[in-house]
Amino acid sequence: MKEIDVLLEKYENCELSLQEEADLKRRLLELSGNEYTLYKQLFNAYAELNKSDVPAAHVHNNIVSKLRVHTPISKRRIFQYAYLSVAASIVLAVGFFGLTQQKEAFVIEQGVRYDDMEKAVGCADEAITEAIAPLRSSMQSLQPIKGLEGSLKPSYVATTIKDSSYKVRDDSMLKSRN
Amino acid sequence: MDLKQFEINILPLKDKIFRLAYYLLANKTEAEDATQEVFLKLWNIRQELLAVENMQAFVLRVTRNLCLDKIRSQNRRAGTDELFDDAVVEKNNNPHERVELIDTLTIVRKLIASLPETQRTIISLRDIEELEFEEISAITGLNENAIKVNLSRARKKIRDFFSTHPTNSNATL
Numbered sequence: 001m002k003e004i005d006v007l008l009e010k011y012e013n014c015e016l017s018l019q020e021e022a023d024l025k026r027r028l029l030e031l032s033g034n035e036y037t038l039y040k041q042l043f044n045a046y047a048e049l050n051k052s053d054v055p056a057a058h059v060h061n062n063i064v065s066k067l068r069v070h071t072p073i074s075k076r077r078i079f080q081y082a083y084l085s086v087a088a089s090i091v092l093a094v095g096f097f098g099l100t101q102q103k104e105a106f107v108i109e110q111g112v113r114y115d116d117m118e119k120a121v122g123c124a125d126e127a128i129t130e131a132i133a134p135l136r137s138s139m140q141s142l143q144p145i146k147g148l149e150g151s152l153k154p155s156y157v158a159t160t161i162k163d164s165s166y167k168v169r170d171d172s173m174l175k176s177r178n
Numbered sequence: 179m180d181l182k183q184f185e186i187n188i189l190p191l192k193d194k195i196f197r198l199a200y201y202l203l204a205n206k207t208e209a210e211d212a213t214q215e216v217f218l219k220l221w222n223i224r225q226e227l228l229a230v231e232n233m234q235a236f237v238l239r240v241t242r243n244l245c246l247d248k249i250r251s252q253n254r255r256a257g258t259d260e261l262f263d264d265a266v267v268e269k270n271n272n273p274h275e276r277v278e279l280i281d282t283l284t285i286v287r288k289l290i291a292s293l294p295e296t297q298r299t300i301i302s303l304r305d306i307e308e309l310e311f312e313e314i315s316a317i318t319g320l321n322e323n324a325i326k327v328n329l330s331r332a333r334k335k336i337r338d339f340f341s342t343h344p345t346n347s348n349a350t351l
Contacts, residue, residue: 014326055196
């Protein structure tokens with residue numbers, strides 16, 4: 001029995017590895033002549049089926065386009081936009097609330113907060129009056145000092161003369177103009 | 179797994195998917211539809227695919243299950259319709275040889291289609307796809323011994339049918 005017959009028998013009994021089967025097919029297809037025609041045809045057919053039985057070209061494109069349609073990118077984007085819109089709303093709300101809070105008028109006087117504008121003004125007025133009260137009283141105490149004017153007369157007169165000379169000159173200038 | 183990874187890792191298996199579907203369904207259009215369905219199924223579970231060790235075996239298993247579901251739903255025995263198209267052989271320059279090869283391919287397809295489903299799946303995976311027994315086991319769920327028994331029967335049947343076929347009466351062993 002030829003070696004190749006033994007290998008063919010082993011092939012049919014599935015006793016060969018994948019590599020041994022490939023070697024057997026290659027050896028048979030390389031053989032010339034009419035021997036083992038049936039196996040040659042069979043092995044050739046298997047190899048040819050592997051090459052020729054492929055889907056039509058449009059199948060690949062169909063698959064890719066279907067996969068793209070079924071890609072949930074849009075879904076993810078919607079979620080992202082939803083989160084973004086919620087975040088933006090919160091930022092807007094906080095900003096608006098902060099701004100309106102800042103516009104409120106109030107005065108804190110000795111640890112007491114006055115939110116009412118009129119009350120705040122009244123309170124400020126009182127505080128100012130209270131603050132200038134000592135100044136007023138000190139002005140009153142300065143009244144007697146007016147009696148000192150006589151003692152300062154020379155300088156006072158000199159000033160008066162100087163002032164009146166100016167006045168006279170001014171008057172003369174006015175007259176000449178007229 | 180994103181679309182780009184899917185296109186790189188899974189899409190190149192489309193020819194194998196198609197062939198298995200073709201031999202199981204014996205109809206080119208149905209096989210093409212099944213191929214597209216398989217890819218959509220795989221796309222829907224793409225996150226689980228990251229954990230798959232043998233992608234080819236997994237994908238072909240999905241294909242086989244889908245085709246068997248189709249066969250069951252149509253309540254027919256797969257392969258009996260004999261709807262195989264004529265083989266397309268373009269690279270052979272000799273017209274006589276080309277016609278002969280087309281005839282041979284048609285006969286072999288029909289012989290494969292006449293086998294029981296398990297034998298048909300196994301012979302297409304071993305003799306056409308050239309897969310290891312381990313992978314065939316992962317696809318079919320059968321153990322190695324069962325695969326070898328089925329494959330041996332299938333090979334002998336094909337050899338016997340092929341040698342007695344009218345168009346092949348002059349072929350010698």
